[in-house]
Amino acid sequence: MSAFSNLLIPAVLFFALGFFARLIKSDLRFPPDLAKILSIYLLVSIGLHGGMELANANLGEALVAVIWALVLGLLLPVIGYALLIATRRVAPLDAAAIAAHYGSVSAGTFLTAIAFLGTQGVEYERYPLIMLAVMESPAIVVGLLLASWTRRRAVAGGSLRPADEGEPGNGGLGEILREAFTNGSVVLLVGSMLIGAIANPNALEALDPFTADIFMGMLCLFLLEMGLEAGRRFGDFRRVGLILGGFGVVMPLIGGVIGLLVGHFMLGFSVGGTTLVAVLGASASYIAVPPAMRLAIPEANPSLYLTLSLGVTFPFNVVFGIPIYHHLAVLLAGWT
Template identity: 45%
Template sequence: MDIALSTLLSPMVLFFVLGLGAALLKSQMSIPEAFAKGLAIYLMMSIGLKGGVEMSKSELSWDIAFVMASGVALSFLLPMIAFSLLRFTTRLDRTDAAAAAAHYGSISIVTFVAASQAVAASGLVASGHLVAVAALMEVPAIITALLLAGRGGNGAGAGGPSERGELAREVLLNASVVVLIGSLLIGWITGEAGMERIAPFFVTPFQGVLCLFLLDMGLSAGRGLSNGWRQLEPGTILFGLYMPLISAGLAALAAWANGMSAGDAALLITLAASASYIAVPAAIRLALPKARPSIYLTLSLGITFPFNLIIGLPVYIWLGKLVAG
């Protein structure tokens, strides 16, 4: 209960709720798109640099390698589970189900950033290599979704060599992957001494920038719900609420098997429970052009993201403490 209250009453969640409420009430409040993209790049750079600095303090080990492998395995497995559930419990066709499933195998870096702050506020310590795990979990889910969609004739695009090359660039070189991995490497190379030089820009203002970005995310989520909810049947809406919990349970088992600390376990669980709304939609637009954004974006951004931010984070931190003993 203490974790839940501290999360719910944190400035970042309250700013998200402000944006969500403003959008649902049809307020004209908005944040310029270019400014919002700048905020997203800043957050990814900051979290990548911090993760790289933490990784520079310790040597790579088999334990870290196993955690990374667990993250990749989850990113391949979760879309299969999500796809099966969507096909069994909803009337979505194969293409829409595969497109939505891809979002639930990949990750939301903003949810991860918010979880990092919530974990720190709970007095737990997390390792820097979880940032690398986040970057690794961006891509496998998209590959799984394309296989599930049946690339031969179920609305899949990118059929020729040039289209496949464009899709590969979109998947492997999208902004979130490049910025995260690049910042992680820079932080790893420069270490704590390098971070001290840029701390006034990347450390001190971080939480304020996160509040601004979550205000914008609240506005986007609210507008997505207002515009897309009519295309979501009850079974699809419920999927957006229970799928994160299924993913969290599987990640908790992986964290327990790897003997992870409470802070690291909470972040791995959050990564698995989150749903992408930046990297995956861009790739899906290329690979599955017949899939409906009004379904997969409304699910990931309008339903699962608010659920994770408001309700999920305290549960995932509790689970992290539970599996760590």
């Protein structure tokens, strides 16, 4: 199958339709709450599937996957921060907020990757579903630590008054951490996974029409809305500039390669599982992290991290990144 035909799956085409509709200034709009409903459905569905797999999973293997998910969630923001600072074009607090997005994950990108593997007939391990839930929060914590370190350096250098160095927003570190770990998407994903793990298997089969039969249709609607949103932010690309725009492409490739190495060598996953770990490493959050950064680092410019995560990295991964990561996973499996 050619690289072009890899893009001809309904989910990706609906994303392209939404993007195109926004570019031509169509009056196509989603009802305000529909996007939230679709997000809730997708998180619940993937969580239930992950929980059902977890119920039959090897506990030791699941624990190893969780550990490596934590490693990725802690390491990738540091790499992103270092790259942004090296450009000398990004303020340190902006760099901390942006970096936090690139250590967290995008459920939409992950779901698109599952759809992609399904069209290829590629099987995959279910442990990446657990990793998806785990990786939402660690990057937020790293972003907070980077911002705190930046503020202390600013105070030491005299560019910030000590009185200004208090905790950001209306709460302290405890409040920010609570926001990170009780974020609605995290609660839904983890809670649904627990339900899928402990519920009666026969009772869960009755949910198949809800969690399986309509899943791809709901994903297409979700990506149509995401295409509209990405198209809306496409005009902001000039604001982030070529250097930041380049970061929005280069950073997912770096994260994807690290994810490939972790999935193949550290976790021993198949091509499908390795592809999904690569997607986790490559994606950037646009749901859980932005509100946390808005509260934690109010000095940072939201248009920068929102435009990068949703307007640059998300469409890049959906259209080009996922086929690239899968191809690399195939090559890696053939070499070893």
